[in-house]
Amino acid sequence: MSEVPETEPLDKAPLSIREEEDAVYGLNDDTVQQIREYLDQNNVNEIRQQIAELHSADIADLIEHLRPKHRSKLLLIADDLVEADVYSDLDDTVREDLVDEMETAEIAELVNELELDDAIDVLDDLEKDEQQDVLNELPAENRLVIEEGLSYQEDTAGRLMQRDLVAVPEYWDIGQTIDYLREAEGLPKDFYEIFVVDPRHHPIGTLPLDHAMCSRPNVPVSEVMHREQKLIPVGMDQEEVAYLFQQYRLSSAAVVNESGALIGMITVDDVVDVISEEAEEDILRLGGVSEDDLFGSILETARTRFTWLLVNLFTAILASVAISFFDAAMEKVIALAVLMPIVASMGGNAGTQTLTVAVRAIATRELTASNMTVILRKEALVAFINGCIFAILIGLVSWVWFGDADIGWVIALAMVVNMLVAGIAGMVIPITLERHDIDPAIASSVFVTTITDIIGFVAFLGIASAVLL
Amino acid sequence: MSEVPETEPLDKAPLSIREEEDAVYGLNDDTVQQIREYLDQNNVNEIRQQIAELHSADIADLIEHLRPKHRSKLLLIADDLVEADVYSDLDDTVREDLVDEMETAEIAELVNELELDDAIDVLDDLEKDEQQDVLNELPAENRLVIEEGLSYQEDTAGRLMQRDLVAVPEYWDIGQTIDYLREAEGLPKDFYEIFVVDPRHHPIGTLPLDHAMCSRPNVPVSEVMHREQKLIPVGMDQEEVAYLFQQYRLSSAAVVNESGALIGMITVDDVVDVISEEAEEDILRLGGVSEDDLFGSILETARTRFTWLLVNLFTAILASVAISFFDAAMEKVIALAVLMPIVASMGGNAGTQTLTVAVRAIATRELTASNMTVILRKEALVAFINGCIFAILIGLVSWVWFGDADIGWVIALAMVVNMLVAGIAGMVIPITLERHDIDPAIASSVFVTTITDIIGFVAFLGIASAVLL
Incomplete structure (x- = not known):
């Protein structure tokens, strides 16, 4: 500086x-x-x-x-x-x-x-x-x-850590520690804690600088150090490291190798970047973008966006195939073709709401196996309640629009079905993907909207075929 | 602890x-x-x-x-x-x-x-x-x-800051500072820096604890302190505070009142929470959820999700109204009703990709007025390139499926149009919202998908009406 x-x-x-x-x-x-x-x-x-x-x-x-x-x-x-x-x-x-x-x-x-x-x-x-x-x-x-x-x-932590750090033995006192710091060379650029190690160089505690500075020189390090510390194995995923820093409000932490010896430290400023990166990754993946391509070249950007669009083309064709089974019904009642996108679109939105909450809650570990059932039941009920309200709204609109109460009933029923499916799929799919070690942020959206599209079209056109023809 | x-x-x-x-x-x-x-x-x-x-x-x-x-x-x-x-x-x-x-x-x-x-x-x-x-x-x-x-x-910063901090005058030396710390009461729980103030209690520099500890007692504070510091006005938005900490890798910063006097400090651990919160807010808003409702009651959750769904119902009806203008065309060529959702869906996805990148880049200040034109041109080109590729793909599929080359041409043309619109709208809408002080994360999605839905249906059915009938 x-x-x-x-x-x-x-x-x-x-x-x-x-x-x-x-x-x-x-x-x-x-x-x-x-x-x-x-x-x-x-x-x-x-x-x-x-x-x-x-x-x-x-x-x-x-x-x-x-x-x-x-x-x-x-x-x-x-x-x-x-x-x-x-x-x-x-x-x-x-x-x-x-x-x-x-x-x-x-x-x-x-x-x-x-x-x-x-x-x-x-x-x-x-x-x-x-x-x-x-x-x-x-x-x-x-x-x-x-x-x-x-x-x-x-x-991993190994990539995030810096090798320069300050480690002192437990039997030193504060005065010795300060004297050592005043003489030492190759100190880290910024550090907030001194690590206390045993003779094998295994960390046994930390001495925050503020504690050290507020203690008298003759106080033994062992008396003011924190023995409670979170050690980071060098192979730990950086997402896990970020979780640790956030959960336990750490300013720095010791990185240890497989035999438990102190080999580096990670400071909170490195973790701030990881937290942003990981959140950014989730945002982009949920939006169907595999990496931050703002500054990428045109061809590179087109290429990274292509895969997701290709998957979407496939699912859109799938939905069209489902629709094609009902072409006779649509030919007879053209109102069906006109109204058809509404149920699918509402299901898609309700499903996206639920999956967004689910993906985020999985990332922050608020949603785990132990509260899954409760949350799933809640989401199903929320979807059902909103499904009923929107069924009434769209039922009335369709009835008035086409002057046909049956069309109103049909679309209302399809709406309840699809929004319920959306709420359940929006929760079950991210959880299932996570269990199979697939990033729920990247794949949930395509599964959920494929389901809500197909169910949306099939429920509406299917019920209509049964009732109206 | x-x-x-x-x-x-x-x-x-x-x-x-x-x-x-x-x-x-x-x-x-x-x-x-x-x-x-x-x-x-x-x-x-x-x-x-x-x-x-x-x-x-x-x-x-x-x-x-x-x-x-x-x-x-x-x-x-x-x-x-x-x-x-x-x-x-x-x-x-x-x-x-x-x-x-x-x-x-x-x-x-x-x-x-x-x-x-x-x-x-x-x-x-x-x-x-x-x-x-x-x-x-x-x-x-x-x-x-x-x-x-x-x-x-x-x-705001006022809510984030803590009042306990350590401030010393410039004319002290390191020894005096350490003596003061050893005697002082009411010290903050964790601190990484000592603030150096002038007689009016205005901050003039900072003394990182590691620098203080590595300096000899007779060194004047004014010699080791950093004069370059970022001061935080007490009314500053927390998002701005988080930006400051990330951009300049701060561990703590002084908060000043309107007359410039030191009244508090913010430490990086408080900012870590803000960064997570702000990213979480963007993720949820992009997914159409106004607040984290994982632990909310069923009725409360249904209520918070309702608004967004209501807006979506309105735009879905709007799209249906657009479709209804072409009911005659669909009655004649039912393949149009079957294929209709594909163009809209691809446009929606391409638009979402672009708006996700745009919303994130606005939040991280990578996208500003000064590079807007370049990025917009790039996104339009990316959209055009992928639009052409997917036009060819869906054109061939439709031709083979319905045995009609004209249908292939129509859907291919509509695809290019809608994907180009999607790319441009996905960039222009978030930027415009941001300029009008509306959070682009919360509103971009609905505008973009409404546009891509309507243009998707109208382009496909309109071109079809002109060419096929």
């Missing part, structure tokens, strides 16, 4: 803070626009001055907002002002694009400056040969640590 | 960690089942023993998983073991239910023990009279702080 005073001048505009909340922090659209103009004008001085004033996280946002050509130009002009930190804040797609344009030596330099988890991210995106080339250019010590990091599976 | 050793016995099962990842931490379904049985058997001793072994966050989960009757019974049996912390971890709906059953004096006792932000949450749920009754029972000092907290708007 730079030592330039950057405290925001709040005093200057004490009354306008509330109104301008959105504009107080973060990258400003006007700044982006201006830098674009400077780039077009090749105004090197102004560009360098603007970049120098921005926080690394905001420079990352700026780069994301520029077109590829402007990005390259910016880096050419202000490469020395764009610190390694900027790369750790960049969107994956954009970072990959930038790294692709770099020479091996440049990548090695970048990797060398990045924090371990970010360095591994950059290397992980490279082809195997290029990865090896970059590793060969790194100083031996750093290379070993990074190679070990790469050996852990993606999205 | 208890002083009982609770380090997990990893050594006992070093090889099974990976397989049992899911079961290592958090509440176990078997435990819930067992406690249910004990509750039915009135086995007070076993229940108390089990509860005593659980972390407060896990007790909260346990209570959420029980039925209302079991909940009351559990609290009757183990009230003294259920600490105030449990209430801060409870789901809002469940906590409200439990607090509703308490006497005023009990609520006052709970509020008194809770941390400020949680105490305010509990009081905020109460009726105005009851709130006043509880406030009257609180010790004067605590009452004043809570009343001030209540005066800040919900979901």
Whole structure:
């Protein structure tokens, strides 16, 4: 971090803070626009001055907002002002694009400056040969640590942890600990806890810095340390790590290897990113998007969206096949063709409501095997109640519209059936997928809407065929 | 926190960690089942023993998983073991239910023990009279702080912050600071930074505890402190606060009043909850659910889902009205009625994909006015490319199915039109809503699917009427 005073001048505009909340922090659209103009004008001085004033996280946002050509130009002009930190804040797609344009030596330099988890991210995106080339250019010590990091599976604690940490023996006192810290080199950049270890380097407790600072020098570490701690096995999934930090409000936690020895630590700021990522993944998957493709190329984006649409085409054709069995009924009573989409659409929406709640509750572990039955019964009842209300509404509308009470009865009955099915399917399908280790966020939606479409059409047209013909 | 050793016995099962990842931490379904049985058997001793072994966050989960009757019974049996912390971890709906059953004096006792932000949450749920009754029972000092907290708007920094913090003058040295901490009373429970203030109590920098601990006693605070800091106005929206913490990787930040004086601090653990809440809100709203209703009563849940379904009924009827203009065409060529839902369904899915990416990108500020045009053009092209591919697929399927090349051409053309519309609407609608200060997560979906439904039906049936009749 730079030592330039950057405290925001709040005093200057004490009354306008509330109104301008959105504009107080973060990258400003006007700044982006201006830098674009400077780039077009090749105004090197102004560009360098603007970049120098921005926080690394905001420079990352700026780069994301520029077109590829402007990005390259910016880096050419202000490469020395764009610190390694900027790369750790960049969107994956954009970072990959930038790294692709770099020479091996440049990548090695970048990797060398990045924090371990970010360095591994950059290397992980490279082809195997290029990865090896970059590793060969790194100083031996750093290379070993990074190679070990790469050996852990993606999205596990091993990838998230940093190796630098502070560990002290239980028999030290606070004074010794503070003296050690004042002399020590290679301390982590930010840390909130000191780990207390036994002679085998197994963690036996933690000493939060605030506790340490508030204790007198002669107090033994063993007296103020917390013995209750949550250890993280190095292979633990990052989603599980995020759960642990949230559930027990941790600021940092020790990572242990298979024999239980302390090998790293994870701090809450790394976990904040994981929580966002995991929530983002659920949102996108529920919307039928497999990955964040905002900054992806057109062809790449079209490709990632294609699979889901193909599945949907198949299910839509399936629904049409179901409809085709009732073509005779529709030919006789064309009102059926007109009203047909309503029941399916209402079922789809009711099912989506339930499955959204279910998917989220599974992710946050509020919905588990032990309360499944109660919640399922509740959802079925909710669906039935709303089904009845909407049956009355649509029944009356259809009756008035087509002047035929029978059509009203038919659509009302189909509505109750389909909304009940929607409520049950919206809960049962995500639970079943989860049990079979399939991410409910990615697959629930297609199953539920296929069911509500087909049941919607078949119930309505089927009941109509029986009653009206 | 208890002083009982609770380090997990990893050594006992070093090889099974990976397989049992899911079961290592958090509440176990078997435990819930067992406690249910004990509750039915009135086995007070076993229940108390089990509860005593659980972390407060896990007790909260346990209570959420029980039925209302079991909940009351559990609290009757183990009230003294259920600490105030449990209430801060409870789901809002469940906590409200439990607090509703308490006497005023009990609520006052709970509020008194809770941390400020949680105490305010509990009081905020109460009726105005009851709130006043509880406030009257609180010790004067605590009452004043809570009343001030209540005066800040919900979901703002004022509600999130805690009042306890450590602030020191710039001219102190590290030794003085440590001495002060060792003597001070009323320190915050957890803190990561000391704030450095000027004589008017305006923040001028921060001193991270790790920096303080690693510095020698005679070093002046002004030499090691960070002058670059992000100040949070007390009225700032919590979403903005979360953005700030994520963007600049903060561990804590100073909250200032309108004249710029330091009045509180927000720590990253409070922000972790906000990030989850805000992401959860987006997920639920995109799914047509206005609030997390997993633990809500049946009628309450049916009511919250009703509005969205009513809107959907209206748009579904609108689509049917559009279809009804083409009843003559469908009577002549019944294949039109059979194929009709496919184009609308594909458009709905393509539109949902785009709007999901857009809503998320707006929330994370990756999509702003400055890159809107580029992204919109990209989405339109993506939609066009996939539209063409799916047009060919469905055109061939329809041709083969109905043995009529014209039907194939008609549906193919309609598909391109509707998918292009879907891609554009999926991007333009969330952006437009955001500009008009309407949450794009809550309203985009209904607008986009209404458009894709109606355009889907009208394009297909309209082109068919022109070509086939």
